[in-house]
Amino acid sequence: ATKAPIAKVADQVSGVFVPVVMSIALVTMVVWLLLGKGIGFSLARGISVLVISCPCALGLATPVAIMVGNGVGAKNGILFKTAASLEETGRMDIIALDKTGTITAGTPEVTDLIPEDCGREELLSLAASLESRSEHPLARAVCAYCDAKDSDMLPVTDFRALPGNGLLAELDGERLLGGSVKYMKQQVQVPAAALESAEELAGEGKTPLLFAKGARFLGIIAVADVIKPDSAQAVQELKNLGLRVVMLTGDNERTAQAIGRQAGVDQVIAGVLPDGKESTIRELAEYGKVAMVGDGINDAPALTRADIGIAIGAGADIAIDAADVVLMQSSLLDVPAAIRLSRATLRNIHENLFWAFFYNAICIPIAAGCFVWAGLTLDPMFGAAAMSLSSF
Numbered sequence: 061a062t063k064a065p066i067a068k069v070a071d072q073v074s075g076v077f078v079p080v081v082m083s084i085a086l087v088t089m090v091v092w093l094l095l096g097k098g099i100g101f102s103l104a105r106g107i108s109v110l111v112i113s114c115p116c117a118l119g120l121a122t123p124v125a126i127m128v129g130n131g132v133g134a135k136n137g138i139l140f141k142t143a144a145s146l147e148e149t150g151r152m153d154i155i156a157l158d159k160t161g162t163i164t165a166g167t168p169e170v171t172d173l174i175p176e177d178c179g180r181e182e183l184l185s186l187a188a189s190l191e192s193r194s195e196h197p198l199a200r201a202v203c204a205y206c207d208a209k210d211s212d213m214l215p216v217t218d219f220r221a222l223p224g225n226g227l228l229a230e231l232d233g234e235r236l237l238g239g240s241v242k243y244m245k246q247q248v249q250v251p252a253a254a255l256e257s258a259e260e261l262a263g264e265g266k267t268p269l270l271f272a273k274g275a276r277f278l279g280i281i282a283v284a285d286v287i288k289p290d291s292a293q294a295v296q297e298l299k300n301l302g303l304r305v306v307m308l309t310g311d312n313e314r315t316a317q318a319i320g321r322q323a324g325v326d327q328v329i330a331g332v333l334p335d336g337k338e339s340t341i342r343e344l345a346e347y348g349k350v351a352m353v354g355d356g357i358n359d360a361p362a363l364t365r366a367d368i369g370i371a372i373g374a375g376a377d378i379a380i381d382a383a384d385v386v387l388m389q390s391s392l393l394d395v396p397a398a399i400r401l402s403r404a405t406l407r408n409i410h411e412n413l414f415w416a417f418f419y420n421a422i423c424i425p426i427a428a429g430c431f432v433w434a435g436l437t438l439d440p441m442f443g444a445a446a447m448s449l450s451s452f
Contacts, residue, residue: 081424085109088428104440108427112443113420120451121412129405137373137388138398145384149368150402153348155298155395156341156362159309159316161355162372162392163295163323164285166197170205171266172282174257183279184211187271190227190238193219198267199227201283223358224310224333226269234274241312242331244270248277265318267311287322294392295324301399304348308332308340308362334358341365353395355379370395419450 089106093099126143133140140146160166175183188206191199192213206213216229216236226239237247241258244250250270254277258268261282271278298305307325309316309332316330332340337352338361344350345367352359352366355375360382363369371383374390387394423446425431427438438446 081110081113084113084424084428092429105427105429105437107440108429108438108443109424111440112423112427112438112447118413118416121416122409125405125408125412129401129408133398133401136394136397136401138394138401139386139388140398141384141386145368146402146405148349148402149351149370149385150399150406151349152303152351152368152399154304154306154344154350156306156308156344156350156352156366157295157323157325157392158337158352158354158356158359158362159307159311159319160197160285161375162353163291163307163325164287164319166285166355168198168201168267168283168285170201170281171284172261172280174254174282175279176251176254176277178276178278181211183271183281184209185214186231186236186273186278187238187269187281188212189214189216189231190219190229190236190271193229194221194227196221197285198269198283202269202281205281223335224331231273235272237272238269241268241270244272244277248272248275250277254280259314262312262314263318265315265322267315285319287319288392290391290393291323294395297393297396298399299324299326301396303399306344308337310334335361337362338365351395353392355390370398416450 085106088109089102092102092105126146129146130140130143133146140149157163173180173183184206187202188211191202193216214231216231219227219229221227222239222243225243226237229236237244241250241255254270258270258280261268261280266282266284269281269283271281295305304327305325306327306329307316307320307323308329309319311319311330313330316328320328329340335358337359341350341352341362342365349367351368351370352362353370353372354363355372357376357378359375360378363371363379363382368385369383370385370387371379372390373380373386373388380386385398387398423438423443426436427443429437431437
C-alpha cells in the first residue's frame, strides 16, 4: 500500500535518529572515560544509551495505527484503498455530494402527468418510445410507469442522448424530443401555462420532463426521487464535524434547492452537466481540501479530481475504481464515519509519536548517567526491557 505522508516523515526521522543516538552513545562513553571512570562503567553507559533509545517505538507508531485503522474500516464496510487515503480523509474541509443515488435513493417515480396538445395515452406512448433507449434513472422511471399503464411503444430511429439536456430521436419523419425545461425552450415553443406548471413541480422537489414531437408540444411528466432516510442525518453529522457540505446536481435550480433543503446541505450547485462536475470540484478546491462522494459513471472525473474520492458501493464500477474510499454498505452515514475513523487514527499516530519522543527524552539522560550524582543509573539489561516496554 502507498505510504501515508506521516509514515514517510516518521521513516525520515527514524533514519536521522539512529546516527544521532549512536553519536550520543559514543560521546557518553568518551566523556566518562575522560572523567576518570573505568572502561566497564563507560561502556555500560554507552550501551545503555544505545539499547534504550532504539527507535522501534518511533518506527511502529505509524504503521500499527494505520493497520488497525484500515482493519476497523473494513470491518464496518469502509474500504480505504491506501494508507494515504486513510490519513487524508480526516483532513477535508469541503464535502461535495452528488444528488442522484447518493443523497437520493436513485429510484425515482412518476408523480404527475400533464398532457398539453395530446391525450394521456399519446403522451405516455411517445414518452416511453423515447425514454426506452436511455439508461438514465429518470428514463427508467418513465418507462416503468408506461409499462404499468400498458402504453404502446413505437420504434424510433437516430436516437441521441444529450447529457444534462435531454433526448432526441426520429419518429414518422419528425423529431421526438424530451428533456429539461431549459433544453426544450430552445427547441420548441413551450406554452406559458406549461412553464408555470413546470416551475411549481420543481418547487415541490420534482423533476419536470417536457416532451414534444416536431413543433408540437406534448406535455409534462414529473418524476420525483426521494432522499434516503439517513441522508439528512449524515449531512448534519458532517456539519457537526466542521465540514462545509455542497450538493452537485444537473437538476434545475428550484428542484435542486428543494432537495437541498430536505437534506440540510450548506450549498446547492444546480444545472451541473456531467462533464462540469470535475471543473466544479476544481473551483471548490480554492477554498480548501475537497472530498467528492458519488456513485455514477459521470462522477468518475470528479472523484479523481477531488483530494479524496468516495464511492458508494452500489454505484458504477468505474466510480469505484476512480475513488480512494469505497463505502460497501452504500450508506451516506459512512461518510462521517470514515472521517471520524481517519481523525481517530491520526490522533493515535500523534499520541504514539509523542510518547516515543517523550520516552527517549526522559530515558536517554538517565541511561547516559546524567543522574549518577543522585545514585540513579541504568543497567543495560533494564534499558533493553524499557525499550521493549515502550514499543509495546
